[in-house]
Amino acid sequence: MGVAGSKLEKALGEQFPEGERYFGFENFGNTCYCNSVLQALYFCAPFREQLLDYYSTNNKSEEENHLLTCLADLFSQISGQKKKTGVIAPKRFVQRLKKQNVLFRSYMHQDAHEFLNYLLNELGDILEKEAKAAKTDNKTSSSPEKISNGPKLLQPNGAHKEPTVTWVHKIFQGILTNETRCLRCETVTARDETFLDLSLDIEQNSSITSCLKSFCSTETLHSEDKFFCDKCCSLQEAQKRMKIKKPPHILVIHLKRFKYIEQLGRYKKLSYRVVFPLELKLSNTVEDYADTEYSLFAVVVHLGNGPNYGHYVSLVKSHNHWLFFDDENVDMMEESAVQTFFGSSQECSSNTDHGYLLFYESLRTS
Template identity: 70%
Template structure:
C-alpha cells in the first residue's frame, strides 16, 4: 500500500495521552477541557485520517511506480484534460464504509426511484426497553409519503403517494452503530440523556435490512458514556482482543468479563438514580463472506 511506504514515519504506536495532545493541537474543537461527544470525535477522526491517507496516496501517485486504488462504485472526478478518475480508496474506506440505497416507490405507477449514499456509521433512535435489532428495523422501516409529503414522480409528472425505505446495499467490514442517547427537549430548551434500556446482541444478523440477507456480525467493541447528562460525564471502552474482553478507562486497562457488557444496556425506568453507564457506540465485525 502506497500510504505505508510513503508515510513510515507517520505510522506506529502512539501513547493515548500524546495522541490526545496531537488532536488538541490540530483541531480547535478539542483544545478545551469541555465535555466532547464521542460520536462527533469519531466523525472528526475518520475524516481526518481519510484526508491524510488520500494526500499521501496522491503524493505517491506522482511517482510512475505507484498507482492509486479506485472505489468500485465511487463517483468519478473531472480532471483538467477532460479525463475521469475515481476517488481513492483508503484503509478507512475498506474497513468502515458501506452503501445505503434510498428507494421511493410511486403507488400510482409502481416506479421505483433509487439513490445510493455512502456511510461510515449508522445513527439510530432508541426506545425504552427495546433491542438493537428492533431499533434497526425501525430505522429501515417503510415510510408512507402522503398529504403534504407526497413524492413527485417523474413518470407520472405529478405528486403521488409513495413508499420510502432504506436498505444496506453494501455492508461494511466493520459496522459502527451510534445509539442516539442525547435528545433535544423543546420544553426544557436543552439536550437530555436517554438512559433507555437497549439490549445489543453479541451476534447481529441484518436479514431483510441488507441486500445480503445472510450478512452477520460479531460485537468487538463498545464505547460507554458514563454520566447522567450530555454536558458532563466520561467515556470508557470495552474491547475484545484475542478472545478476551478488556476495559479501557483512560490509561487503565483491565480484563473484563463478557457479562459486564449487560450492565451497559441502560435503565428499564426512565428516571433511575443508579447506574449511568450506557452503551453509546457499538462496533461489529463482519463474519466470513465478502465485505
C-alpha cells in the same frame, strides 16, 4: 499502573496473548472521549494492521505531521513496548487533534461519536490526497513531456473519475440505498449513499435488531411531503424505505442517546435499555448480503446523566477475553458484565453507564 498492570498480567497468567499489549492512556483533563475511541480502534484488527503497515512504509521525517502519522506513531509505540502492560501518553496525537480542530480545544466534555466521525473522515481524506499525489508523481515521471498538465490530475470531483477507495473506506464504509416508490405509477427511484457508521434512534426496552428495523422501515410520503415523480412529472404519494445495500466489514453503530427536548430547550440523555447482542445478524439488507453476521468486539460507554458532562470508558474483546479500559487503568471483566451497559429499564434509575458506540466485525469471509 504498575500495580494494576501486574494485576492484569497475573489474572491472565499463561493465557496472556503472545505479542499483545494492554496499555492505558493518560487523560489530559478531558480526553476520555478520545482515549475510549482509540482503544476500540486499536483492538479493531484490520484497522490496526493497516495502520502499522502504513507506519512501516511511510515513516518519514517530522514534516509529515498529520493525524494519520500521529496515530500510526501511537499504535507503533504500543505494539513495540517491551512490557506487556502499562500507560502511554498519547500527547502528540492529542496536540495535533486540538491544533487541527477548534472543537476539541476546550476543556468541555466532548462527544465520542463526533470525534470518531471526524477522525475516520480525516484519515480517509489524508489517504486520498496521498494516493492522488502518488498517481500524479507516477504520471509526471513516466511522461516528462506532459508535466505542465500535472496539476489537472489533482482536481477533485473530475468528470468520469472514480473516488479513491482507501483502506479506511474498505474497512468501515457501507452503502445504503434509499428507495422511493411512486404509488401512482409504481416506479421505484433508488439513491445510494455511503456511511462510516449508522446512527440509530432508540426506544425504551428495545434491541439493536428492532432499532435497525425502525431505521429501515417503510414511510409513506403524503400531504405536504409528497414526492416529485419524474415519470408522472408531478407530486405524488409515495413509499420510502432505506435498505443496507452493502454492509461494511466493521459495522459501527451509534445509539442516539442525546436528544433535543423542545420543552426543556436543551439536550437530554436517554438512559433507555437497548440490548446489543454479542453476535448480530444483519437483516434489512439486499439479497446478496442477507443475514450477514457480525461479532461485537468493542463498546464505548458513556457514564453520566447528561450530554455536557460525564465520562467515557471502553469495553474491548481481545483474544476471547473482555477488558475494561478507563483511561490509565485496564482490568479484566467477565463477558456477562457487558449486559450491565445495556441501559436502564426504568426512567428513574441510578444506573448511568450506557453503551454508546458499538463496534462489530463481519464474520463473512468473502
